[in-house]
Amino acid sequence: MNLKKMVGIESAKYVKDGMTVGLGTGSTAFFMVEEIGRRMREEGLSITGVTTSNATEKQASELGIPLKSIDEVDHVDVTIDGADEISNDYHGIKGGGAALLFEKIVATYSNKTIWIVDESKMVEHLGAFPLPVEVIPYGSDQLVRLFNSKGYNPKIRRQDNGNPLLTDSKNYIIDLYLEKIENPKDLATWLDHQVGVVEHGLFLDMATTVIIGTSDKGVQTIEVSR
Numbered sequence: 001m002n003l004k005k006m007v008g009i010e011s012a013k014y015v016k017d018g019m020t021v022g023l024g025t026g027s028t029a030f031f032m033v034e035e036i037g038r039r040m041r042e043e044g045l046s047i048t049g050v051t052t053s054n055a056t057e058k059q060a061s062e063l064g065i066p067l068k069s070i071d072e073v074d075h076v077d078v079t080i081d082g083a084d085e086i087s088n089d090y091h092g093i094k095g096g097g098a099a100l101l102f103e104k105i106v107a108t109y110s111n112k113t114i115w116i117v118d119e120s121k122m123v124e125h126l127g128a129f130p131l132p133v134e135v136i137p138y139g140s141d142q143l144v145r146l147f148n149s150k151g152y153n154p155k156i157r158r159q160d161n162g163n164p165l166l167t168d169s170k171n172y173i174i175d176l177y178l179e180k181i182e183n184p185k186d187l188a189t190w191l192d193h194q195v196g197v198v199e200h201g202l203f204l205d206m207a208t209t210v211i212i213g214t215s216d217k218g219v220q221t222i223e224v225s226r
């Protein structure tokens, strides 16, 4: 079986009747949402979903999953989401699908955060995957200059027609081609303090469980202790 599908199905086992579930975004999370939809249809599972992007909202609505916004719930029991890179200390880069802002907000209010990935996402150090930074359009060229001056190799993410890609919140994404992030916590703190930066894709100390699909050993589940 496709490794993304394997972990998507496995992760849906963590979803129990009555839970409020954060529904992640991307090609791996897609299979988790499909499996929750199947369990609702075939097993009578009843949950409330909190989606992390317009794309997931569309998929979940089509499956008939009842949805609430993050502001309508007092907490989220578990959020299940993909990731672009996970380091050996279980920090991550997210935002390859440009949904990092809502993903980080939903994960922040979740009791548990489960990441589902195929083995290609597991790395020793973060940074080979370009780090997405969501910025407001106003002043974004100034941020590009600032990132350039720091040697962060920034590129505004663009659509096929050359226009900047707009996130669900109508912001831009600047991808930082860093190759290796020596100190993710220092970089996250610095980015948190730059005017015009809305959010960045460093998700540190957020995952409580990581489910990895491997071709030789099947599904591996790691409970992260911090």
Ligand SMILES: O=C(CO)[C@H](O)[C@H](O)COP(=O)(O)O
Binding pocket: 024, 025, 026, 027, 028, 029, 081, 082, 083, 084, 093, 094, 095, 096, 097, 098, 099, 100, 103
């Ligand atoms: O952070 C994300 C979207 O913003 C995704 O979770 C991440 O890009 C992984 O996606 P995929 O499962 O398609 O590889």
